[in-house]
Each structure stands twice: as structure tokens, then as C-alpha cells.
Amino acid sequence: GSFPRAEWLAASRRALTAAPNEALDYGDQLGRVELRTVLADYLARTRGVYADPERVVLCSGFVHGLALMAQVLAARRGRTRAVVGVESYGLDFHRDILTAAGLRTPALALDELGTRTEELISGQGELRSVDAVLTTPAHQFPTGAALHPDRRAAMVDWARGAGGLILEDDYDGEFRYDRQPVGALQGLDPERVVYLGTASKSLAPGLRLAWMVLPKALVGEVVEAKGDVATVPSALDQLTLAEFIASGAYDRHVRSMRLRYRRRRDQLVEALAERAPGCRVTGISAGLHAVVELPPGTDERTMTEAAAWQGLGIQGLSGFRHPSVAPGRDALVIGYGAPTDSAWTGALDALCRVLA
Structure with missing residues (x-):
């Protein structure tokens, strides 16, 4: 968009x-x-x-x-x-x-x-x-x-x-x-x-x-x-x-988007710290996604299904695991770049409800 x-x-x-x-x-x-x-x-x-x-x-x-x-x-x-x-x-x-x-x-x-x-x-x-x-x-x-x-x-x-x-x-x-x-x-x-x-x-x-x-x-x-x-x-x-x-248009566009994505990342981290303090957010230094580590005993699949009911397309970290690698931590991979500006606030609120 x-x-x-x-x-x-x-x-x-x-x-x-x-x-x-x-x-x-x-x-x-x-x-x-x-x-x-x-x-x-x-x-x-x-x-x-x-x-x-x-x-x-x-x-x-x-x-x-x-x-x-x-x-x-x-x-x-x-x-x-x-x-x-x-x-x-x-x-x-x-x-x-x-x-x-x-x-x-x-x-x-x-x-x-x-x-x-x-x-x-x-x-x-x-x-x-x-x-x-x-x-x-x-x-x-x-x-x-x-x-x-x-x-x-x-x-x-x-x-x-x-x-x-x-x-x-x-x-x-x-x-x-x-x-x-x-x-x-x-x-x-x-x-x-x-x-x-x-x-x-x-x-x-x-x-x-x-x-x-x-x-x-x-x-x-x-x-x-x-x-x-x-x-x-x-x-x-x-x-x-x-x-x-x-x-120079490409440089200007990248600078603009870097600021925009950083604001979204900061809003995501702040909202989860306030409303889902049991979750740990990692992998946030760059890019358009974050990894949210779930509290012990929280099932990854249950959370992705709950997110889907809220209209959110969130993937579990296990979906990216190499077939030969033993299961690891339960976590979610959350992309924050795609929602439109008008949908972002509602999407973030829905995510917080799921993780809370």
C-alpha cells in the first residue's frame, strides 16, 4: 500500500x-x-x-x-x-x-x-x-x-x-x-x-x-x-x-519506510509489554517481523488458531523448522509491515487480545 x-x-x-x-x-x-x-x-x-x-x-x-x-x-x-x-x-x-x-x-x-x-x-x-x-x-x-x-x-x-x-x-x-x-x-x-x-x-x-x-x-x-x-x-x-x-527516489522511499516500519515495531513492542507481559519479543533490530516467545505451557498451535479467529494471519515458529531439527521453543512469527494504516490499530489490538 x-x-x-x-x-x-x-x-x-x-x-x-x-x-x-x-x-x-x-x-x-x-x-x-x-x-x-x-x-x-x-x-x-x-x-x-x-x-x-x-x-x-x-x-x-x-x-x-x-x-x-x-x-x-x-x-x-x-x-x-x-x-x-x-x-x-x-x-x-x-x-x-x-x-x-x-x-x-x-x-x-x-x-x-x-x-x-x-x-x-x-x-x-x-x-x-x-x-x-x-x-x-x-x-x-x-x-x-x-x-x-x-x-x-x-x-x-x-x-x-x-x-x-x-x-x-x-x-x-x-x-x-x-x-x-x-x-x-x-x-x-x-x-x-x-x-x-x-x-x-x-x-x-x-x-x-x-x-x-x-x-x-x-x-x-x-x-x-x-x-x-x-x-x-x-x-x-x-x-x-x-x-x-x-x-534518489529509491533512497528517499527506503528512508521513509524505515521510519514507518520502526514506528510500527515500537508500537508492537510497547503494546505487548503492557498487555501481554508474559511474552518476550525478539528479533526486532531489523526487518518487517518479530518473534514473540510464548510463556511456558502455552501451545503455539492454539495461539495461531486463536489469531485466525481474530482475522490475523500469524505463523508459528515451528513452521519454519528444518525437518531434521528437534522441536524448540513455542513462539509466533508476526509480520507488522502488511496491514494498511487504517487496519493497523485494530490488528494490533486483536493480537494483544489473543496473547493476553
């Missing part, structure tokens, strides 16, 4: 007016050079990413980029199944994409400091021959932990020593509230980290615009996996986003 329609339309008009005729042809498998160039500058400035335009590949959403990397990893291993370590809590359809490509996806344990890299380095059990790791280091999804600096360095050291890759999902790195954003892991070693970013959180998922910043050696393999230019997002949308970023 906060999509900047007027500014996007103005950027679209300017982009289309300035676009050369060849922009309306089939185009480059990497994507429009205008957007790749602007993104390289923006990501370096805001996320600390080393992003030469020739290493940037544009995708139709994060899932498209992940599917391409799954193809590449599977092709590299040939008949032997490649292994991608995934965080013990995450989105099941991300795991499904990897397994559909024939990859194994053992779980990497998490704690309050993020992924436990010692298990990756020791290489025991299923983690003995990991080819790559899929991780959300800036703001783990869904627990909300930021990967500790020592573990960031350890993960990069593992990749260098083992010849592995790190697939960095930077899904909401721009929305950090209490201190400066955590820089991208890719900046520590651009030849070992595949950076995946998206406009889904900052603008809208319906745009289907995302990007990968690749190690130089991977560019050719990813382009081959793409197969044809039909998998590139609309050239007009690419040109519009390039103009939107170059004009």
Missing part, C-alpha cells in the same frame, strides 16, 4: 523517453546495463558490496536466482549430489528449490549469535562435504539474529579453505532500526560469496525484480543456466528501477 506510485510513474516516463530503440529488443542475459551499473554503485554505497556491473545478473525474484544457483551447483557435481547447508530455521520452499535440483540440504544450527559456524568448519556428519551455504547473515529469517562478526569471518574462512560458496540472502538488509545496517558478507570475499538482493521488501514483490552479484568465475555458468533471455525481467521495469535509484 505504500508503493510510491507517482514517483515510479515519473521514473518510468523518464526512462522510456531516454531508452534507446535496442532496449526494446530481446536484450542481454545479464540484464540491462543501465540497471546493473546503478545497482553496482548503490550496493557498494549502502551494503558494502563489491559489485562490478559485469558481475551483476538480474533475476525475476530471489527464488529465480536461487534456482539458478541450484542448477549451477548440481551441474558442478555431476552424478554426485551437491550439498548446500541451510539454516535450521528458514523458508521451506527455499529448501524445496534446492532439493528439487537434486541437492542435499543438511541443517546448520542457530543461536542468538546466528549460524553456528563451528559445526560447518568441523565438517561432521552430513556437513562433511558441503559445497555451499545458504544464509541470511544481516537478519536471520525468521529468528532475527544478526551473524556475529567472528562467525562472519569464520564462514568466509571456511569457504576459502574448503573451496565452498556462500549464498547470501540479503532480503531486508536496508531496514535496520537501532544502529547502522550490518554490511553485506560479500564485502569480505567477493570471490566466495554470491550476493542475492531483491526489491520485494523495499518496493513490492509483484515487480519480480532481484539481482545476484557473482564471483567472476561463476558469471558464465549462471548465464548458461539461464538458457535464454526470456528469463530476464521486463526491460521497461529494469530501466524504470535504474532511473528510480539514480534520481
Whole structure:
């Protein structure tokens, strides 16, 4: 509902007016050079990413980029199944994409400091021959932990020593509230980290615009996996986003939304502290969601069902747990970005009634 329609339309008009005729042809498998160039500058400035335009590949959403990397990893291993370590809590359809490509996806344990890299380095059990790791280091999804600096360095050291890759999902790195954003892991070693970013959180998922910043050696393999230019997002949308970023409108929009989401987060935390003091709210330093740990003896499923009766779409933390991981704490994952301004107060009140 906060999509900047007027500014996007103005950027679209300017982009289309300035676009050369060849922009309306089939185009480059990497994507429009205008957007790749602007993104390289923006990501370096805001996320600390080393992003030469020739290493940037544009995708139709994060899932498209992940599917391409799954193809590449599977092709590299040939008949032997490649292994991608995934965080013990995450989105099941991300795991499904990897397994559909024939990859194994053992779980990497998490704690309050993020992924436990010692298990990756020791290489025991299923983690003995990991080819790559899929991780959300800036703001783990869904627990909300930021990967500790020592573990960031350890993960990069593992990749260098083992010849592995790190697939960095930077899904909401721009929305950090209490201190400066955590820089991208890719900046520590651009030849070992595949950076995946998206406009889904900052603008809208319906745009289907995302990007990968690749190690130089991977560019050719990813382009081959793409197969044809039909998998590139609309050239007009690419040109519009390039103009939107170059004009400064994207920065202004992100700043505005960061303030808006922070206000909602603060209202959520304050309301729960007052009306449901038995609950503990965590994972709130960034992003558009919080984890609410339930009091001992409170059943997660009962609470999600009660929330549904109130018209709230809330998920239990267990729904994000890797199948091989033992059950943990009962908690709810609550997204606070979606309700309209007119619905927000009522939604928050309904949530408090459920948790109280």
C-alpha cells in the first residue's frame, strides 16, 4: 500500500523517453546495463558490496536466482549430489528449490549469535562435504539474529579453505532500526560469496525484480543456466528501477519506510509489554517481523488458531523448522509491515487480545 506510485510513474516516463530503440529488443542475459551499473554503485554505497556491473545478473525474484544457483551447483557435481547447508530455521520452499535440483540440504544450527559456524568448519556428519551455504547473515529469517562478526569471518574462512560458496540472502538488509545496517558478507570475499538482493521488501514483490552479484568465475555458468533471455525481467521495469535509484527516489522511499516500519515495531513492542507481559519479543533490530516467545505451557498451535479467529494471519515458529531439527521453543512469527494504516490499530489490538 505504500508503493510510491507517482514517483515510479515519473521514473518510468523518464526512462522510456531516454531508452534507446535496442532496449526494446530481446536484450542481454545479464540484464540491462543501465540497471546493473546503478545497482553496482548503490550496493557498494549502502551494503558494502563489491559489485562490478559485469558481475551483476538480474533475476525475476530471489527464488529465480536461487534456482539458478541450484542448477549451477548440481551441474558442478555431476552424478554426485551437491550439498548446500541451510539454516535450521528458514523458508521451506527455499529448501524445496534446492532439493528439487537434486541437492542435499543438511541443517546448520542457530543461536542468538546466528549460524553456528563451528559445526560447518568441523565438517561432521552430513556437513562433511558441503559445497555451499545458504544464509541470511544481516537478519536471520525468521529468528532475527544478526551473524556475529567472528562467525562472519569464520564462514568466509571456511569457504576459502574448503573451496565452498556462500549464498547470501540479503532480503531486508536496508531496514535496520537501532544502529547502522550490518554490511553485506560479500564485502569480505567477493570471490566466495554470491550476493542475492531483491526489491520485494523495499518496493513490492509483484515487480519480480532481484539481482545476484557473482564471483567472476561463476558469471558464465549462471548465464548458461539461464538458457535464454526470456528469463530476464521486463526491460521497461529494469530501466524504470535504474532511473528510480539514480534520481534518489529509491533512497528517499527506503528512508521513509524505515521510519514507518520502526514506528510500527515500537508500537508492537510497547503494546505487548503492557498487555501481554508474559511474552518476550525478539528479533526486532531489523526487518518487517518479530518473534514473540510464548510463556511456558502455552501451545503455539492454539495461539495461531486463536489469531485466525481474530482475522490475523500469524505463523508459528515451528513452521519454519528444518525437518531434521528437534522441536524448540513455542513462539509466533508476526509480520507488522502488511496491514494498511487504517487496519493497523485494530490488528494490533486483536493480537494483544489473543496473547493476553
